[in-house]
Amino acid sequence: xxxxxxxxxxxxxxxxxxxxxxxxxxxxxxxxxxxxxxxxxxxxxxxxxxxxxxxxxxxxxxxxxxxxxxxxxxxxxxxxxxxxxxxxxxxxxxxxxxxxxxxxxxxxxxxxxxxxxxxxxxxxxxxxxxxxxxxxxxxxxxxxxxxxxxxxxxxxxxxxxxxxxxxxxxxxxxxxxxxxxxxxxxxxxxxxxxxxxxxxxxxxxxxxxxxxxxxxxxxxxxxxxxxxxxxx
Amino acid sequence: xxxxxxxxxxxxxxxxxxxxxxxxxxxxxxxxxxxxxxxxxxxxxxxxxxxxxxxxxxxxxxxxxxxxxxxxxxxxxxxxxxxxxxxxxxxxxxxxxxxxxxxxxxxxxxxxxxxxxxxxxxxxxxxxxxxxxxxxxxxxxxxxxxxxxxxxxxxxxxxxxxxxxxxxxxxxxxxxxxxxxxxxxxxxxxxxxxxxxxxxxxxxxxxxxxxxxxxxxx
Numbered sequence: 117x118x119x120x121x122x123x124x125x126x127x128x129x130x131x132x133x134x135x136x137x138x139x140x141x142x143x144x145x146x147x148x149x150x151x152x153x154x155x156x157x158x159x160x161x162x163x164x165x166x167x168x169x170x171x172x173x174x175x176x177x178x179x180x181x182x183x184x185x186x187x188x189x190x191x192x193x194x195x196x197x198x199x200x201x202x203x204x205x206x207x208x209x210x211x212x213x214x215x216x217x218x219x220x221x222x223x224x225x226x227x228x229x230x231x232x233x234x235x236x237x238x239x240x241x242x243x244x245x246x247x248x249x250x251x252x253x254x255x256x257x258x259x260x261x262x263x264x265x266x267x268x269x270x271x272x273x274x275x276x277x278x279x280x281x282x283x284x285x286x287x288x289x290x291x292x293x294x295x296x297x298x299x300x301x302x303x304x305x306x307x308x309x310x311x312x313x314x315x316x317x318x319x320x321x322x323x324x325x326x327x328x329x330x331x332x333x334x335x336x337x338x339x340x341x342x343x344x345x346x347x348x
Numbered sequence: 349x350x351x352x353x354x355x356x357x358x359x360x361x362x363x364x365x366x367x368x369x370x371x372x373x374x375x376x377x378x379x380x381x382x383x384x385x386x387x388x389x390x391x392x393x394x395x396x397x398x399x400x401x402x403x404x405x406x407x408x409x410x411x412x413x414x415x416x417x418x419x420x421x422x423x424x425x426x427x428x429x430x431x432x433x434x435x436x437x438x439x440x441x442x443x444x445x446x447x448x449x450x451x452x453x454x455x456x457x458x459x460x461x462x463x464x465x466x467x468x469x470x471x472x473x474x475x476x477x478x479x480x481x482x483x484x485x486x487x488x489x490x491x492x493x494x495x496x497x498x499x500x501x502x503x504x505x506x507x508x509x510x511x512x513x514x515x516x517x518x519x520x521x522x523x524x525x526x527x528x529x530x531x532x533x534x535x536x537x538x539x540x541x542x543x544x545x546x547x548x549x550x551x552x553x554x555x556x557x558x559x560x561x562x563x564x565x566x
Contacts, residue, residue: 145396145397145415145419145433146396146415146419147412147419148396148412148413148415148419149413171433194473195473195474195475195476196472196473196474196475197471197472197473198472198473198475204470204471207471208468208469208471216464216471216473216474218474218475218476218477218478218479219395219433219437219474219475219476219478219479220395220433220436220437220440220441220476220478220479220483221478221479222433223432223433223434223436223437224434224437226434227434238441238479238482239441239482239483240441240478240479240482240483241478241482241512242482242512242513243460243510243512243513243514244478244509244510244511244512244513245509245510246474246478276413287413288398288411288413288414288424288430289394289396289397289398289413289414289415289416289430290412290413291397291430291431291432292396292397292432292433293432293433294432295432295434296432296433296434339412339413340412341410341412341415341421342415342419343415343418343419343420343421344410344421345404345420345421345422346404346405346406346407346410346421347403347404347405347406
């Protein structure tokens, strides 16, 4: 199985080849399902002028918020700023280019990119600032906006389990953007909680087939919770 | 008296129907989940990848891998499913969600809605809102009728960057229930104790007032 063993043992190997100015997609929704160790490694490497594609940009001091703090991101493509004060400040002051993209359009741009589709039409955003400068067309009486797809130099995802061949399984809502992002990178790196031997995952349960994944690393996760809400 | 946030959620819950798949936005819309009528089955869709969102977990059941679109820890009901963001928005954009409830900064009589930024001041990002308003068959906007300065948020024309065009059909505010028809808001109900004149004063949009405007039941 030598040729299909995707497992690497160090973060240096996991992100080997990542350089300044590259485009990096990062899975996760808020802090849920983010490749924590790979993000920390990007901070340690000090790679700069990144174009970062991720639904959110972490929070102050955690997840992609760490890359924001070090000003390693030149352009951020995401859908939600929310309560991330530093993200909002960098955006409003123009210190970082931000391309706000509707969440479903972002998911589809990445899905399409990974699937070899260069562009698609969606009704989302028609008549709003996100449609400015983009071609439109009417189908069955309804106007649509033409959106370009997205790919990346590196795609960093978080999965629950991987086998050594890179087949991935996600857990609950930590799946989110990860399956699409896994398909859209020239080099896809999966940081996972557990690595098992080939055959241990039921092929019917594999959510990302190993063909999309170049490297697998066993990570360590804090899994910080943004809004801990409990029933009283 | 203007409705409290809870009363507003209660009023919107009256629009739910048995067997509905419903997406509730962040803020007041989330509270609607607390007032689903007894005996009625409604499946809540959370656009981060959960259909069948349940209540908040007890302390020992908190799972960082299980959150809603507001990033709150939640549970999943019996019959729930998890899926990717692409599949989630296939449900939303594809018109499979029966009802969407979301907040707004402003709405206008052309059915436009603004909810994601105030230029120079505040940027929340649109998240899934633009997809939700483009895809939903049935949208209810839950909002305050006027801002803290007493300026109407129900307008002839939105002043802020738009989230969607020609998508609003029903608006429930702390003062009134409004239905948009032929370029004007029709006043269907008023909050208990709120006069038609008060609503008129705080509505900048064209307002059609029938001879009898009943009070909401909350």
